[in-house]
Every structure is written in C-alpha cells, then in structure tokens.
Amino acid sequence: MTHFDTKIGADPATAAQWLLEGECVGMPTETVYGLAANALNPAAVVRIFEIKDRPAFDPLIVHVTGIAQAERYATEFPESLRRLAERFWPGPLTILVPKHDAIPDLVTSGLPRVALRAPAHPVAQALLRALHFPLAAPSANPFGYISPTRAQHVYDQLQGKIPYILDGGPCIVGVESTIVGYEDGQTVVYRLGGLALEKIEEVVGPVQVLLNQNSNPAAPGMLLAHYAPRKLLRAMADGRWPADENQSVRPQIGLLLFQDRENLPGHARKIVLSATGDLAEAAQNLFAALRMLDQAEDVEEIWAELSPETGLGRAINDRLRRAAVRE
Ligand code: TXA
Ligand code: MG
Secondary structure (H helix, E strand, O other): OOOOOOEEEOOHHHHHHHHHOOOOEEEOOOOOOEEEEEOOOHHHHHHHHHHHOOOOOOOOEEEOOOHHHHHOOEOOOOHHHHHHHHHHOOOOEEEEEEEOOOOOHHHHOOOOEEEEEOOOOHHHHHHHHOOOOOEEOOEOOOOOOOOOOOHHHHHHHHOOOOOEEEOOOOOOOOOOOEEEEEEOOEEEEEEOOOOOHHHHHHHHOOOEEOOOOOOOOOOOOOOOOOOOOOOEEEEEOOOOOOOOOOHHHOOOEEEEEOOOOOOOOOOOEEEEOOOOOOHHHHHHHHHHHHHHHHHOOOOOEEEEEOOOOOOHHHHHHHHHHHHHOOO
16 A cells, blocks of 8 residues: 555645545544545545555445435435435435445445435535545444544555645534435434434434444444544443452553543543533533543553433444444
8 A cells, every 4th residue: 555644734725636536535524534535536446445454345435515415326315315415415414325336336336326416515516526536434443443623533544545635623523423314205314423312303204214223244334343542342221330350460551431420430430421411512522532441551441421311322232232343
C-alpha cells in the first residue's frame, strides 16, 4: 500500500482534490468520521476495504447532498422512505433503496439495495457539493473497532494510509446513522442510531426493528461483535456490577457511567457520559470515552453502565452490548 504523510486540515478543496485523484480521505459527519472515496470508482472503493481491513461482504453507505442526488442512484423510492428523507435529511438517517446500475456492485457487496445518506455536517455538505460524484464512506476505524468522533481518532489509526483528514471538529451526534429500509409493505429499522426510533415512528407509524444478532458473514448488515475496544468490556444495567469475589486478583476497573451515582465498585478511573442524564450528550461522548478507557494504562477492564432504553439510549446500549461480545 502507498505510504502517505497524512495531513489534518480544514480545507474541503484539498480533500476534493485527493478524491478526484481516486484516493481516500477522512471526512467529518455529524455522526462519526467517515473514510470517503468516489462511490462510482471501483478502484477507489477497493482502497476503502484495504485500508480498513474490512471484509468485502460488508457493504458501504453512499453519501449524497440530498434527495435530488439520491434519486439518481435508486431505481425506486418507497413512499415511507421518501417521507423520512424529506423530514430528516440532511441528518443521521440512512435509507436502503433498490440500487441503480451506476453504483458498482462492490459498494453494496452484491446486494440489490444501496444505502444512501445525506449528512448534515456543513463541512461534509461543502465537500459533496464540490464533487460531481457521491462518496462511499464507512466509519473511519479499522474493521470492528470503535468509530472515530474526532479527526485525531482517525489520525491515530489510519496515519500513513491516507493523504488527508478533513477536520470538522468533534462529531455532535456521536453514534452512527439509523438505517431504515422497506420490505414486504413494512418500514424496517436495521440499525439503531443517531435518529431515535420514536422520531421515525412519528412520521411513518410503527416500524419493525430487525437487528442482526449473529456474526454470520452470509447475512450482511450489522455484525454482532463490533465497536469493540481491545480490553474486555462488561455491560450491565443500573448498579448491577459483578460481585466482588476476590479483591486481591481483581483487575483495575475503568467505569463508564451514563450518569454519576453512589455506591460504585472500586475503580481506577471513571467517566460520566452525561452529568445531567441527557441521552444526546451521552451519545456524543460515548466513543471518545471508550477509546480513552481502552488506552488508559491503569485500566484493565471496562465496566459500562447501560443507559435508559429509550431514544438515543437504545443506540448507546446497542453499541455497548456489541462491544461486550467476545467470540
Ligand atoms: O453514520 C454513519 O452511518 C457513518 C457515517 C460515516 O456516515 N457510516 C457508517 O458506515 O457507520 P459503516 O460502514 O461503518 O456502517 C454501515 C452499515 C454496515 O453495517 C453495513 O453492513 C450496512 O450499513 N449497509 C451498508 N450498505 C448496505 C446495503 N446495501 N444493504 C444492507 N446493509 C448495508
Ligand atoms: Mg462502522
């Protein structure tokens, strides 16, 4: 692989230039940072899979400026998905629509639908508007690891592999987009994310939630073991920490709390995601906190408290449960 002297900068024109040359760049979005390439250029898209060490069966989201551009890459636009896009784009919503031939099969891993999203981040919009092609972009982390929510996170892991990281500041949503499709006359949510389920149901009524709970590569979509720190992570509901059997061999604990609370087990470090118990703030801080505990030398195990199972709390808990899985 080519070795680059990776630069972090705030200039969409520089990022656009690299993309025009078929290279990949780090791109800010309101959810997490993406690793972007020209979605219409298979050679550029291949590089995304190489850089991330991502299996080819895991398809990529295609980023567009809005509905007008999205229509060019879909052969059909189910009514419920159109209503959602009209209401929530640009924003943390990805829709699965029947794919137009202009999108290479590599992007969708041979699947019949393409995932489309119009990001709300002004820098991402400026970049997309400067280009005549849409951008395929997965989260800019090595496959399976925690998604980046700062330009520095991208640099820490992809330094040398890409020429440029477009810095748009910390991501304000903090968890990936919600993925929605339409099957057999029903609106289906495939990934819980930055757009709360409740908001989707306000527009289209009750939806089916179909989260992939296995790690079978033959069933593309969400893989179960994902978003994982390198250290062992335990996820538990309010205050039910593992019993303290043997103090002397007990590992150094890094606590990840939704809100601060009393009667905590002994710990080396503690991070509170939101002092006021605000789910949006907790989501915004989640991945940076996980990274920090994963890197802290005095922490051996991460014990994470689950959030209330409502609104963005569902997406937070989904990420924590997947991070806790060990194969
Ligand atoms: O917020 C986000 O969605 C971020 C930012 C960068 O936009 N992107 C992101 O991409 O999270 P990624 O690749 O890390 O996750 C995309 C998920 C994958 O689990 C993939 O399997 C699913 O979307 N997906 C993408 N295209 C699909 C398709 N055609 N059919 C089914 N699932 C698809
Ligand atoms: Mg990802």
